[in-house]
Amino acid sequence: MSPVFYLVSAMTVAGALAAVLLKPLVHCALAVTVAFAGLAFLFLSLDAQFAGFAQILVYIGAVAILIVFAILLTKGSELPRDGVFSRSWLAGVVISAAVFAALGWAILRSAWTLPHEAAVPVVTVHDIGVALVDRYVLPLEIVALLLTAATIGAVIVAMHEKEGAK
Amino acid sequence: MDQIFVLLQHWLVAFLPLSLQPVASVLLAVVAIVCVFPALFALTTVFERKGLARIQNRIGPNRVGPFGIMQPIADGIKSLTKEDIVPSIANAPVHFLAPVVLVVAVFMGFAVLPMGRNMVLVDMDAGLLFYFAMGASTEVSVFMAGWSSRNKYSLLGAMRAVAQMISYEVVLLLSSVSVVMIAGSLSLTKIVAAQSGYTGIFPHWYIFTPWGLVGFIMYAIAATAETNRSPFDLPEGESELVAGYHTEYSGFKFALFFLGEYLAMFSISGLGTTLFLGGWSAPFSFLTFIPSWIWFFSKLMMSIFVFIWMRGTLPRLRQDQLMNFAWKFVLPLTLLNLMVTALWRFMGEGWARWGVCSAILIAAYILMGRVGMYKEHFGPRRYRYAE
Numbered sequence: 001m002s003p004v005f006y007l008v009s010a011m012t013v014a015g016a017l018a019a020v021l022l023k024p025l026v027h028c029a030l031a032v033t034v035a036f037a038g039l040a041f042l043f044l045s046l047d048a049q050f051a052g053f054a055q056i057l058v059y060i061g062a063v064a065i066l067i068v069f070a071i072l073l074t075k076g077s078e079l080p081r082d083g084v085f086s087r088s089w090l091a092g093v094v095i096s097a098a099v100f101a102a103l104g105w106a107i108l109r110s111a112w113t114l115p116h117e118a119a120v121p122v123v124t125v126h127d128i129g130v131a132l133v134d135r136y137v138l139p140l141e142i143v144a145l146l147l148t149a150a151t152i153g154a155v156i157v158a159m160h161e162k163e164g165a166k
Numbered sequence: 167m168d169q170i171f172v173l174l175q176h177w178l179v180a181f182l183p184l185s186l187q188p189v190a191s192v193l194l195a196v197v198a199i200v201c202v203f204p205a206l207f208a209l210t211t212v213f214e215r216k217g218l219a220r221i222q223n224r225i226g227p228n229r230v231g232p233f234g235i236m237q238p239i240a241d242g243i244k245s246l247t248k249e250d251i252v253p254s255i256a257n258a259p260v261h262f263l264a265p266v267v268l269v270v271a272v273f274m275g276f277a278v279l280p281m282g283r284n285m286v287l288v289d290m291d292a293g294l295l296f297y298f299a300m301g302a303s304t305e306v307s308v309f310m311a312g313w314s315s316r317n318k319y320s321l322l323g324a325m326r327a328v329a330q331m332i333s334y335e336v337v338l339l340l341s342s343v344s345v346v347m348i349a350g351s352l353s354l355t356k357i358v359a360a361q362s363g364y365t366g367i368f369p370h371w372y373i374f375t376p377w378g379l380v381g382f383i384m385y386a387i388a389a390t391a392e393t394n395r396s397p398f399d400l401p402e403g404e405s406e407l408v409a410g411y412h413t414e415y416s417g418f419k420f421a422l423f424f425l426g427e428y429l430a431m432f433s434i435s436g437l438g439t440t441l442f443l444g445g446w447s448a449p450f451s452f453l454t455f456i457p458s459w460i461w462f463f464s465k466l467m468m469s470i471f472v473f474i475w476m477r478g479t480l481p482r483l484r485q486d487q488l489m490n491f492a493w494k495f496v497l498p499l500t501l502l503n504l505m506v507t508a509l510w511r512f513m514g515e516g517w518a519r520w521g522v523c524s525a526i527l528i529a530a531y532i533l534m535g536r537v538g539m540y541k542e543h544f545g546p547r548r549y550r551y552a553e
Binding site (some may be wrong): 033050064069072 | 335
């Protein structure tokens with residue numbers, strides 16, 4: 001728990017809070033970018049280079065841009081008239097609390113079962129690559145299949161609308 | 167002579183107490199990068215204006231200093247003393263942050279480029295990934311600039327820029343992946359080391375293999391598009407969008423955008439040099455006595471020269487041509503190149519793999535080109551306004 005950790009976590013939490021509390025949607029998108037960057041720094045401070053850079057590349061480079069495009073293309077950039085809280089906020093609080101509790105419980109349990117290693121294991125990008133095509137090849141293939149299906153689905157949805165317009 | 171800068175750094179750092187030395191050596195390297203590349207930028211602006219003028223049968227800047235060499239100093243003073251105008255409707259904090267984010271992200275990319283033997287700021291295990299992560303962050307800053315100006319030309323320019331950068335980033339990444347497949351590492355110093363051998367007098371650069379040549383051409387196309395250079399300069403097409411996403415910037419903020427664009431050009435040329443042109447290694451084995459950093463920077467300046475040459479030669483593309491070119495021609499060829507690289511990797515040594523890989527790539531190029539042209543129905547064109 002170094003000062004860097006506290007600084008970066010404060011930045012991440014502030015970015016995430018701003019993303020849900022700010023009114024202009026584009027500001028929210030930029031705030032969520034800050035939160036993504038904070039997460040990437042957290043990964044990097046834990047010596048997880050691959051995860052950190054992938055976080056920046058995928059989340060800042062692609063997901064944030066995707067959000068921004070979605071906002072601009074759907075005319076969602078106007079200010080909401082009646083606050084930023086939706087009417088079903090109570091249900092949202094309950095669901096997020098449940099998710100948080102489940103995750104926290106899982107993490108607290110797993111910390112006890114893991115052996116306490118004295119040295120931090122050195123994981124190189126090479127090891128991650130080997131693990132992906134060796135031990136975790138099935139999950140990788142399933143994810144690839146899912147993404148392909150999603151891409152084809154998106155293309156079909158877009159094509160269908162075009163034909164209807166003609 | 168080869169290690170002069172490394173030795174200089176060690177010599178300077180040795181004056182400090184031991185506890186400060188690691189910090190000081192990093193700081194010194196950062197200062198060197200932050201000084202050298204903007205200086206190179208200043209030189210390049212004159213070089214570019216002179217070169218373009220020569221191509222367009224003009225003289226170019228010739229008033230300030232001998233042959234107009236002092237022009238960038240005059241330009242710098244001008245942009246510093248100009249009024250900094252922020253539109254009253256603009257989103258001030260985002261408008262201010264955009265050029266800063268751009269320049270910072272671009273400078274970060276230089277951290278992993280090996281500029282000579284032992285001359286790299288941070289030798290990361292995932293250096294290539296770091297570079298692309300930083301490159302991806304520039305898209306956000308371009309969008310910030312365009313959106314916060316509250317100007318339709320700025321926003322249109324930003325949308326075009328982001329769409330273009332995302333489309334060509336896929337190609338940029340995939341063409342680099344083939345190098346990673348052969349070199350077996352994401353570390354840029356290891357990629358350079360993998361290309362450092364010689365057969366006879368000829369080097370083992372990746373550009374001298376079938377997949378490397380195709381990969382390099384695809385990389386160069388994607389790099390041109392990624393840095394918004396002509397012929398892919400639609401995001402700032404003067405005749406259509408005033409100046410694109412930086413229309414509403416004046417004074418030094420505009421200069422920062424200008425600087426960011428050229429620095430991105432330097433760093434992407436540096437990466438291309440590292441991946442395909444052997445980084446800092448000499449082009450012939452009998453030229454290795456020339457310092458490694460001279461080779462790196464001369465290769466970099468050669469790429470910059472090609473950028474300028476293309477800008478003076480080619481007309482600007484249309485938006486649909488740009489997208490079709492990216493997704494229907496460059497991307498399929500890059501994907502095929504990945505498979506050819508795998509084939510190359512597993513066919514073993516010998517002349518067979520040269521023949522097979524070249525044949526596949528040339529056949530695919532001709533086939534895709536023919537099919538694409540056939541679909542376009544190119545024929546005699548009639549212009550209504552000319553009748």
